[in-house]
Amino acid sequence: MALSRDQIAQRVAQELQDGYYVNLGIGIPTLVANFVPKGIDVMLQSENGLLGMGAFPTEEMVDADLINAGKQTVTMATGASIFDSAESFAMIRGGHVDLTVLGAFEVDVNGNIASYMIPGKLIKGMGGAMDLVAGADNIIVTMTHASKHGESKLLSNCTLPLTGRGCIKKVLTDLAFIEIKAGKFHLLERAPGVSVEDIIKLTEGELVVEGDIPEMELG
């Protein structure tokens, strides 16, 4: 069975470590915050200028001056700090964020990522995504393995305009956990009930499968 959005988030959350500063992109990455393992403290960075993002507010707590990068109303966690956009991206570009999780349209064997633009269709802009992928060393891309029409999103070469070049090392899809090394995809784990053959079939770029591939363990 392919992983649900929540299950993808759940698996990503297993990569969190105590004391991590983490930037979560819009969509599935945002859900990771719901699955932070017990006994671990992480601090969420929101690139509009908040380190220590808390839960959504109750109706009474809503404050128009306090939003996240998705423009949603939020609260501040204990120990939060506020800063301007230049400072926020100094943190990001300077490599101070421990883990970045973001979505994508395509990833390829050279670690290229396309996530912000479909020419002729969707032109909304890259927001902070280009800075995030250029600045972070530890990035996990979350996306579905293939389109609804069965077209692979794990390619030998990205076809869409790039968000970043050679910057992605880990991809978690609804079918597999994949590492990118030396110009190839490497299969690390598969979703429960999904066969290696299924994954190979839906991976257009070269995929290395070494030994027995374990199933993901989800809580």
Add this chain to the structure above:
Amino acid sequence: MSGFDKVVHSYEEAMSGLTDNMTILAGGFGLCGIPENLISEIKRKGTRGLTLVSNNCGVDDFGLGLLLPDRQIQKIIASYVGENAEFERQMMSGELSVELTPQGTLAEKMRAGGAGIPAFYTATGVGTPVAEGKDERQFNGRDYILEESITGDFAIVKAWKADRYGNLVFRKTARNFNPMAATAGKITVVEVEEIVEPGQLDPDEIHTPGIYVNRLIQSTFEKRIEQRTTRPSGE
């Protein structure tokens, strides 16, 4: 009398000197921390051919989106746009020129512009459409592109509190691009919720020193919320 008193008493006065084809830097992220009344004044004035530098372009009936129906904006430099239908129409038809710029690069362009740095190298955008036509150089084995900084004829800024000398304090994430915009305008106009006397703000708590501010006006704000997201009470 103090030559440092930046307070003006009308929006007309606040935006006087703005003429067609000027460049305006605007603070704000989405609709948070936008100089909403200064934008309305630009709409009222009917200034055209403007280049706007702002992270976003508002929504159809609020924020910088208000300047679209009368075709006041000729070009926008932003990181994320298209939350409104009229914007998309003008962009697709070529009436509006859009220069998409990564958010961190945009912030740094304003910061550098205000700090007298004409350009800087960044890894952001290397190998992407953003790098087209820009100088590339390696430092310590890594590729970087040269990005030029930005200044404006005007900067329009929203702060929370100020003293009459233009020392500014921002509130929560309404700070965002406002401090950088404030430094990079030839004429920086700031609207605030409250103006106090000099000496009433703790100097240690001032986010933007008054040296960057030319005009200051007090007003009230709608503060529209784009994505009101809540959890149930008692959770």
